[in-house]
Amino acid sequence: MYPTRGIQVPVALGKSSITDWILNPYPDKPRVVFGQDGSFKLTVFADIHYGENPWDWWGPEQDVNTSQLMRTMLAMERPDYVVINGDLITGENTFRENSTTLIDTIVQSLDDAKVPFSSTYGNHDNQVNITHVEEIVRETSISPFSYTRRSPPSVGGVGGPGNYWVPVYEKQTDISPVLVLWFFDSRGGVHTNGTAMPDWVDESVAGWIADETEAMNVAWGPPESRSALAFVHIPPHTIRAVQETLNSTINPGLNADELGQGSTQATSNPASAGNDQPFWDSLNTHVKNLRAVISGHDHGNEWCVREPTYDVIFCFSKHSGYGGYSEKGWGRGVRSLVFRSSLPSDEIDTYILLEDGTVRARVLLNGEYR
Template structure:
C-alpha cells in the first residue's frame, strides 16, 4: 500500500497548492495584539482542518477546496482579531515527503488575503513520518502574519509551545504596558516521529511534555512577578486532557450545549502504559498528562482550555471537581471542544469554528463569551462562560451533518 501511495504522489505533485511569495517576511516584529477601541478581542478557533487527506485522489482536492471555503466564509462573517488553528492542520499520514508542508500555503491563504494574524498548535496528524512539525512551523513563517512560536527547545518538547500577550487598546509601547490577557499554546505531540528514511513508524508520546510543563509554571510565575498581578489566561492544545473524559458523564445538552457523539474522550496519554510504553489497546491510559493538569488547575486566572481532536464533540464544561484516583481538583477552568473545520478527517458533522469574545470590562470576573459559527452562516451554542456556567440553561445545539 505504501509503495502505491508513493507512486501516486509522484503523479499528483503540489500543483494544487499556492505558490510561496517571494517578498521578505518579518513575523518576529508583528505589532502587538490589542483589544479594539470598544474593549473587545475576538478569536476564531479552527480545529482539525486535515488538509491533504486523500491527496493522491480527486476527492482530496475537493475536500481541501471545501475546507478553504469554510474558513473564508467564517472569517468574512466574524472578522476576528486573531485566528487560532488548533491542531491537525495537515493530514500528514496521507501526504508525502516532497510536498507535505506545502499545504500550509493553502491553509494560511484565507488569513493572508484578509491581512489577519494567526497562531497555531500542532496535532498528532501534524507529527508524522512524512511530515515534521518543524517543517510546518518553518513553512508558516514564509507568510506574513504567523505568530506561532517555539519557546521550549528540545525534540521531546514538540514545537508549538509559547504564549502571546494581548494588550489594552491604549497601549502605545508594549514594554511599558501590562497585558490584559495571556494566550498559552501547547504541543500535545502524538502521531509518529518524522523520518527521512520512511521505513519505521515510531509512535511519539501524545501528551504535553514535562519540560513544557516546567517552562509554563516558571514563565507564568515570572510574568506574575513582573506585572505584579494575576493576568487572566486562555490556553490551547490539540489533544484533550483526561479531566475532559472524567467530566463527560455530566454533560447536559442544555447546560453544556454542543454535540456529544464521541463518548470516551480520546485524551492525552491514551494508548500508553504508565511506564511509558506505547501498547494500544492493552494500555488505555498511562496518566502522563497529570503534571499538565496539575499545572493548569493551580494556575490562578486560567479561564479556559480549548482543544479539538474529537470531531464529534463540541461542548464546554466548567471543571470544579476532583478526578477519581488523581490528586487534582479543578479550579473552575472551562474545558471546551472546538468545531470540526475540515472536510478531511473522519466524520460528517457540520463544519465550523468556535468563536471566543473577550471583553475587558468582564475580565475582572473571569467572564467571556463563546459561540459556534457554522459553515452555513448559522450561529449555535452561544454561551456565557461565567460563575454559573454548568447551571445556566441554553438552547440545545442541533446535531447537523454536511457532505462533500
C-alpha cells in the same frame, strides 16, 4: 478583505525594565490588541486536515472546500485573532517532497484577511513525512501574520516543539497585557521512523509554565489584572470523566464522540494514562484567571463543561475541515469567543458558528457556568 482590528503598528515604547523586554517575544511584530470598542473576538478553526488523499479527485476538492469555509467564516466573524487548533494536515497522506507546501495554502486565507493567528499542531501533523517543527518553520517563514513560536530547546519533549504564549494588550501603548494566550503541544502520531509518539504534553512543559508565569508576575505585576486562555489539540485525560456528567441544557452542543482510548491525552496506551498530569497540574496552579482550556481532536464534540478538579472550564473546538472523519448532521464551522471587555471578571460569550450561518451551543463563560 476587511479592516483589521486585532493588529496595529506599534509605537516607540520606553523600556520600563529589562524584564519587560525579555517578556516581549515579538519585538519585530505589531502588538495584538483589543478593539477600539473594548472587545476582543477570537475565532478557532480545528482539524482542517489538508492534504488528504491527494491521489484521488476528492482529496484536493476537500482542500478547496475547506479554504472556502475559512474565507466564509473569516468574513462572517471578522475576528481580532485566529487559532488553528491542531491537525492542520493529514500527514499520513503526504509526501516528503511537498508536505510543508500545504501550509502555504492553509495560511493564504488568513494572510488575505490580514488577521493575526497562532497554531497548535496535532497527532496527524506528526507522521513519517511531516513533523510539527517542519510545519512551524514553514508557517512562520511565509506568513507575517503568524505568531506561532517554537519552544525553548529543552521544553516539549521529542516531537512537541509548539509550546509558547502570546500577549494581548488593551491598547498598543500598554506595558502589560490584559490577556495571555497559551499554546501547548500534545504531540501524538508517529515519529519519522514510523514508531508511535507519546500523545500527551511532555512533563518538561510543567516547569516551563512555572518559570514563565513567575517572570510575568515580576514584569507585569500580580496576575489578577489579566486573563488567560489555553489551547491544546488533544484534550487532557481528565476530560474523559466529565463527559459522563454533561447536561444538554447547561452544556449544549454536539456530543457524538464518546471519549475513550485515543480520544484524550495519554489514552492510546492505557498504561500511560495520567502522563499529562504534571502539565495539567502546573497549568492550573500557575496560570491564574484561566478562563478556559480549548481542544480539538474529537470531531463530533462541541460542548463546554467545568472540570471539577481545578474548577476550570473546558471547551471543544469545532471540526472545521472537509478532511478528517465526520458524520451526517455534524456540520463544519468554528468556535468563537468574544471578550466584551478586558476585565478578568467579565464573562465570555462563546458559540459554534456553522458555515451556513447557523449558531448553536451558545453559552456564557463566567463564575456561574457549570
